[in-house]
Amino acid sequence: KEKVKITKEQQALMKVVVEAYNRHQIPQDVAKKLLQEQYSEEENFLLLTEMATSQVQVLVEFTKNIPGFLSLNHEDQIALLKGSAVEAMFLRSAQVFSRKMPNGHTEVLEERIRKSGISEEFMTPMFNFYKSIGELHMMQEEQALLTAIAILTPDRPYVKDQQAVERLQEPMLDVLRKLCVLQHPQEPQYFARLLGRLTELRTLNHYHAEMLTSWRMNDHKFTPLLCEIWDVE
Numbered sequence: 001k002e003k004v005k006i007t008k009e010q011q012a013l014m015k016v017v018v019e020a021y022n023r024h025q026i027p028q029d030v031a032k033k034l035l036q037e038q039y040s041e042e043e044n045f046l047l048l049t050e051m052a053t054s055q056v057q058v059l060v061e062f063t064k065n066i067p068g069f070l071s072l073n074h075e076d077q078i079a080l081l082k083g084s085a086v087e088a089m090f091l092r093s094a095q096v097f098s099r100k101m102p103n104g105h106t107e108v109l110e111e112r113i114r115k116s117g118i119s120e121e122f123m124t125p126m127f128n129f130y131k132s133i134g135e136l137h138m139m140q141e142e143q144a145l146l147t148a149i150a151i152l153t154p155d156r157p158y159v160k161d162q163q164a165v166e167r168l169q170e171p172m173l174d175v176l177r178k179l180c181v182l183q184h185p186q187e188p189q190y191f192a193r194l195l196g197r198l199t200e201l202r203t204l205n206h207y208h209a210e211m212l213t214s215w216r217m218n219d220h221k222f223t224p225l226l227c228e229i230w231d232v233e
């Protein structure tokens with residue numbers, strides 16, 4: 001059985017990605033707000049649009065720190081960001097939801113989200129995803145690399161130079177695969193399960209526009225940035 005070893009270059013790549021991921025965290029903690037009090041559907045919608053707007057800005061900063069991203073064709077940089085922003089939001093939401101919290105807090109948080117205004121039909125796929133992410137107990141290195149891998153998906157719509165994107169995604173996949181083998185030696189399928197979450201993320205992508213327009217309230221207002229990213233209005 002060959003000894004898996006992370007090279008110096010791979011250590012350096014991981015360090016850059018993890019530091020960027022930790023540096024670009026959401027300023028205010030939405031989970032704390034939701035646990036503090038029950039908001040109306042309008043207030044929840046506003047909270048989501050505020051959180052999502054700041055998360056997109058955070059995502060752009062994180063992406064700029066992915067080695068090689070800024071040397072991609074500019075239109076392709078936009079296509080990758082536009083193609084991955086919603087997935088990154090759900091991935092971040094899942095990570096926020098799966099964080100270790102004091103007893104009973106996760107249940108309160110789930111209840112507040114169920115009553116937030118999102119229509120019923122989207123709750124099951126969304127919480128199934130959150131729970132499947134939670135079960136993985138991902139380390140922050142795995143979260144950061146998985147987010148970078150999702151952003152560097154070559155077959156996003158309108159990407160012209162897919163090979164250039166593959167050349168950036170492959171080293172990330174390599175170091176994540178090695179990390180999974182080293183961190184989860186008893187679970188040879190762990191890496192495959194992680195990548196399977198990216199497939200589940202894509203299905204959530206299909207729902208996002210309808211999740212927003214069907215929010216139980218009238219007159220859904222979006223920021224210009226979200227109109228761009230969320231295919232709404």
Ligand SMILES: Cc1cc(Cl)ccc1OCc1nc2ccc(F)cc2n1[C@H](C(=O)NC1CCCCC1)C1CCCCC1
Nearest residue numbers: 030031044048051052055089092093096097113116208211
């Ligand atoms: C990401 C997303 C996209 C669409 Cl279309 C619809 C919905 C949604 O998030 C649901 C969702 N799942 C959550 C799990 C844990 C949590 F603490 C908050 C969560 N949220 C929403 C949120 O603030 N998400 C942000 C989290 C940080 C990154 C940017 C997004 C709150 C908004 C207030 C009403 C209760 C849901």
